[in-house]
Amino acid sequence: MPTIMSAPAVTAVLVDLSRPGRYVHWGFIQISVANLVVIGLMLLVFILAIAIPFPHGGKK
Amino acid sequence: MSTISDAPMEPAGQVGYRPDTRPTWTGRLRRRAVATLPPEKLLPDSQPSYVASWIYVFGALTLGAFGVVLASGAVLAVKGPDWWHVSSAGLFVNSVHLWGTELFFFFMVIHLWGKFFMAAWRGRRRATWITGVLAFAISIATAFTGYLSQQNFDSEWIGTQAKDGINATGAGAFWNVLDFGQMLLWHVLLLPLVVAVMVGIHVLLVRRRGVVPPFPAKGADR
Ligand code: HEM
Numbered sequence: 001m002p003t004i005m006s007a008p009a010v011t012a013v014l015v016d017l018s019r020p021g022r023y024v025h026w027g028f029i030q031i032s033v034a035n036l037v038v039i040g041l042m043l044l045v046f047i048l049a050i051a052i053p054f055p056h057g058g059k060k
Numbered sequence: 061m062s063t064i065s066d067a068p069m070e071p072a073g074q075v076g077y078r079p080d081t082r083p084t085w086t087g088r089l090r091r092r093a094v095a096t097l098p099p100e101k102l103l104p105d106s107q108p109s110y111v112a113s114w115i116y117v118f119g120a121l122t123l124g125a126f127g128v129v130l131a132s133g134a135v136l137a138v139k140g141p142d143w144w145h146v147s148s149a150g151l152f153v154n155s156v157h158l159w160g161t162e163l164f165f166f167f168m169v170i171h172l173w174g175k176f177f178m179a180a181w182r183g184r185r186r187a188t189w190i191t192g193v194l195a196f197a198i199s200i201a202t203a204f205t206g207y208l209s210q211q212n213f214d215s216e217w218i219g220t221q222a223k224d225g226i227n228a229t230g231a232g233a234f235w236n237v238l239d240f241g242q243m244l245l246w247h248v249l250l251l252p253l254v255v256a257v258m259v260g261i262h263v264l265l266v267r268r269r270g271v272v273p274p275f276p277a278k279g280a281d282r
Contacts, residue, residue, distance in 0.1 A: 038166070046170045049114040056112070 102267050110274050118171035125164035132157040137248055180272045188265040195258040202255060205247035
């Protein structure tokens with residue numbers, strides 16, 4: 001029988017949730033790594049949304 | 061006095077759009093609604109070519125995520141905390157509710173960046189921008205009351221911290237973030253209702269004004 005990892009087990013391998021979160025300190029700025037990753041992903045998707053051509057564009 | 065027999069028979073297919081002028085509030089409301097948002101503006105079947113860009117999809121993505129959040133929240137409300145804290149199906153729907161919210165804000169922020177950099181409040185679209193700002197602010201309040209509804213140490217910590225902060229502003233006299241029942245009711249009824257109304261007005265305004273044209277190219281005639 002194949003062993004299937006449960007979703008919590010997968011997350012546990014990726015991020016250790018049993019420890020205090022990691023933070024970035026930069027002067028008076030303090031932000032969790034998780035929030036920083038989300039902001040980075042939003043910037044990335046924003047740039048891609050502008051850069052990637054829309055299918056069927058240019059009709060009309 | 062007018063009776064039903066006064067009304068002339070309307071030809072089939074024209075019911076409701078006849079420009080009659082009888083002074084009834086329903087008639088006046090209908091004429092105003094049809095004049096501000098004629099059906100072809102309310103449900104257009106084409107858009108200008110400049111709308112063919114992924115950045116214009118993010119408003120609709122935000123709407124979609126909002127739908128997932130409302131639907132999963134409704135299931136949680138029907139089944140109750142004994143179900144969502146314990147059973148695997150309950151934990152799953154609770155997770156759908158959380159991740160739907162994460163995507164809702166993710167898409168909304170990209171939507172708002174896009175609209176900011178194209179100055180989409182131009183051309184009498186100020187109210188569209190303002191309803192967007194209000195939808196954003198009230199969504200944040202909805203999310204905060206959601207964190208207060210978790211019934212764990214995290215929500216206790218958030219609640220006491222928020223209580224301190226809100227007391228410092230003086231607003232703590234008007235509502236109590238440590239009152240679980242009050243915050244749960246705000247989270248499942250009041251605040252989502254306000255967000256839904258804001259989103260409704262926001263989308264109708266977009267339909268009414270049409271999508272904002274892009275800035276003219278550098279050196280082009282204005
Ligand atoms: C609950 C969150 C929101 C939803 C569901 C939503 C939905 C939409 C949709 C479906 C559109 C039309 C399609 C598009 O251009 O993407 C739109 C347009 C627009 N949104 Fe939002 N929006 C939300 C939040 C915001 C926020 C936070 C802002 C800015 C503060 C904003 C500003 C605008 C503006 C200015 C337009 C009009 C663009 C135009 O006329 O061309 N929206 N929104």
